[in-house]
Amino acid sequence: MRDAMIKGLENAEERRETGENRQPQPAAAVIRLEDVAVRYRVAHEQIRTLKEYAIRALKRRVTYNEFYALDGVSLEVYAGEVFGVVGRNGAGKSTLLRLIAQVMRPTRGRVWRKGRVAPLLELGAGFHDELTGRENIFLNGALIGYTRAEILRLFDEIVEFAELGNFIDTPLRNLSSGMTARLGFAVATAAHPDILIVDEVLSVGDERFKQKCTSRIESFRRNGATILLVSHSADLVKSICNRAVWLERGKVRAIDRAAEVVQMYEQQG
Amino acid sequence: MPFYMQSSPEIYDSSDRKLILLDEVRELVRYRDLLFQLISRNLKTRYKRSVLGIVWTMVHPLMMMIVLTLAFSHVWRIELPNFSVYVLSGLLLWNFFSQTTNSAMSELLWGGRLLHRIYIPKGVFAVTALGTGLVNLCLSLPALFIIMLANGLTPRAPIIFVPVAILLVSMFTLGCGLLLSTLVVFFADTYEMFQIVLLSWFYLQPIMYPIWIIPESYRWLFAFNPMSYFLTIFRTPIYDGLWPPAQDVAIAAALAVSVLTLGWWVFTRKADQFAYYV
Numbered sequence: 117m118r119d120a121m122i123k124g125l126e127n128a129e130e131r132r133e134t135g136e137n138r139q140p141q142p143a144a145a146v147i148r149l150e151d152v153a154v155r156y157r158v159a160h161e162q163i164r165t166l167k168e169y170a171i172r173a174l175k176r177r178v179t180y181n182e183f184y185a186l187d188g189v190s191l192e193v194y195a196g197e198v199f200g201v202v203g204r205n206g207a208g209k210s211t212l213l214r215l216i217a218q219v220m221r222p223t224r225g226r227v228w229r230k231g232r233v234a235p236l237l238e239l240g241a242g243f244h245d246e247l248t249g250r251e252n253i254f255l256n257g258a259l260i261g262y263t264r265a266e267i268l269r270l271f272d273e274i275v276e277f278a279e280l281g282n283f284i285d286t287p288l289r290n291l292s293s294g295m296t297a298r299l300g301f302a303v304a305t306a307a308h309p310d311i312l313i314v315d316e317v318l319s320v321g322d323e324r325f326k327q328k329c330t331s332r333i334e335s336f337r338r339n340g341a342t343i344l345l346v347s348h349s350a351d352l353v354k355s356i357c358n359r360a361v362w363l364e365r366g367k368v369r370a371i372d373r374a375a376e377v378v379q380m381y382e383q384q385g
Numbered sequence: 386m387p388f389y390m391q392s393s394p395e396i397y398d399s400s401d402r403k404l405i406l407l408d409e410v411r412e413l414v415r416y417r418d419l420l421f422q423l424i425s426r427n428l429k430t431r432y433k434r435s436v437l438g439i440v441w442t443m444v445h446p447l448m449m450m451i452v453l454t455l456a457f458s459h460v461w462r463i464e465l466p467n468f469s470v471y472v473l474s475g476l477l478l479w480n481f482f483s484q485t486t487n488s489a490m491s492e493l494l495w496g497g498r499l500l501h502r503i504y505i506p507k508g509v510f511a512v513t514a515l516g517t518g519l520v521n522l523c524l525s526l527p528a529l530f531i532i533m534l535a536n537g538l539t540p541r542a543p544i545i546f547v548p549v550a551i552l553l554v555s556m557f558t559l560g561c562g563l564l565l566s567t568l569v570v571f572f573a574d575t576y577e578m579f580q581i582v583l584l585s586w587f588y589l590q591p592i593m594y595p596i597w598i599i600p601e602s603y604r605w606l607f608a609f610n611p612m613s614y615f616l617t618i619f620r621t622p623i624y625d626g627l628w629p630p631a632q633d634v635a636i637a638a639a640l641a642v643s644v645l646t647l648g649w650w651v652f653t654r655k656a657d658q659f660a661y662y663v
């Protein structure tokens with residue numbers, strides 16, 4: 117999969133090396149995090165019922181373990197960049213993306229963002245098995261914030277990308293998982309977002325699907341979209357990202373050009 | 386220039402939380418298409434499955450009405466003219482309240498899986514529950530109308546107050562739904578607890594019995610039940626053909642506004658934490 121992605125974006129890499137590599141005028145930040153922290157409070161003993169809570173609260177025994185999934189993170193991402201996020205499991209990568217996608221708010225600090233986001237955090241979140249492809253396009257489109265008019269305008273393009281063809285009125289449960297994945301990707305990216313957030317979603321689906329997604333991401337980049345990419349694969353980040361951040365246990369270890377960050381991560385991580 | 390570059394960029398700033406109550410309303414307006422979709426999905430899954438679905442909406446309260454009417458007029462020998470209209474109007478309002486508050490909780494729990502993954506204004510779930518409940522209520526009003534006619538009650542001018550009563554009870558119900566769905570995120574047993582509350586609440590108010598069967602010395606207790614005001618302002622125009630007492634309307638309106646404000650306030654304060662928990 118990684119190879120497909122690298123191949124798909126090699127051209128981009130060349131272009132950047134030759135023509136566009138000179139520092140552009142200070143690009144405008146489209147994402148800015150200022151001293152951001154996300155704190156999960158995990159109750160010592162899991163209190164999940166009203167009854168327990170009332171009893172404990174009366175005895176004043178509600179205590180929490182505080183755990184910082186992100187702590188003191190500050191960074192900026194500029195318009196048109198492909199920005200990578202590397203780090204081990206549990207480092208806080210997904211939490212960082214959730215903050216930017218407005219899925220959660222920081223416990224402390226400030227998250228600022230400009231532009232329409234397509235969060236590819238989990239493809240097809242909100243799909244219903246009993247509904248048909250057509251109905252799911254409308255429901256999922258509305259869930260990610262499209263108006264009905266927009267969905268109508270984008271409908272044909274979505275169906276074409278997902279290659280649903282005659283299956284458009286078939287309930288989702290009868291479609292292959294590849295079709296479902298394509299449909300999720302097609303809906304999420306149909307409106308040409310300004311910012312695309314990709315959290316390891318390209319690890320599902322078959323080879324052709326990955327290629328298709330990769331080339332679509334690439335075409336967004338050419339059109340000036342900003343892309344945030346989380347991947348296990350250091351090679352992938354190195355080859356397609358301009359800059360990258362290395363997170364370790366919720367803290368920033370390094371932010372720099374992708375090649376350098378990845379090198380540090382591979383040597384010390 | 387491609388069409389997507391023309392739209393003005395949306396700015397999100399996590400520190401901009403001055404108008405938190407209004408922000409949520411604005412977001413709901415922006416996501417109105419989602420609201421319509423979720424409501425129509427609810428109606429479809431209810432009515433598509435069986436052709437009888439839509440009939441069932443009316444049949445269910447009608448059957449309850451028949452059972453209750455028989456029980457009360459023949460077993461306990463309560464004499465109240467047009468008892469079936471009395472019972473049915475109370476039942477419809479109560480079903481609206483209990484179904485909407487319950488589905489506000491279950492909608493939010495259903496949406497919980499989504500709240501980790503994509504941004505959705507969280508009020509969508511309670512408002513969806515309200516919309517679904519309202520449609521169901523309106524679909525069962527014709528049945529009430531027929532029962533009225535069958536009892537020889539023709540609607541009089543005060544009937545035009547019914548939409549106002551529905552509006553007020555909707556505000557109250559939405560407020561309760563928001564409070565309950567906030568609780569259910571943090572405490573999983575809220576749902577079960579509320580079923581117990583609902584069950585006893587149902588019997589503790591004059592839905593299927595007239596208030597005068599309660600001994601005078603206990604009747605003041607009913608004044609503490611917020612639902613009794615909504616029952617009065619909804620039922621008086623239908624059953625008695627009279628305008629509801631101004632005092633009850635005033636109390637119902639005050640309850641509607643304050644519970645909705647409280648619910649919305651608590652919900653918007655706490656909604657930020659939902660993604661941490663659900």
Ligand SMILES: Nc1ncnc2c1ncn2[C@@H]1O[C@H](COP(=O)(O)OP(=O)(O)O)[C@@H](O)[C@H]1O
Nearest residue numbers: 156185204205206207208209210211212661662
């Ligand atoms: N809802 C939650 N409650 C408590 N801890 C959580 C929650 N979600 C994530 N975490 C913890 O936060 C840390 C960061 O998670 P995540 O951002 O998913 O890491 P990554 O994507 O880098 O693997 C992990 O240790 C994870 O266990």
Ligand SMILES: [Mg+2]
Nearest residue numbers: 209210211315
């Ligand atoms: Mg992750």
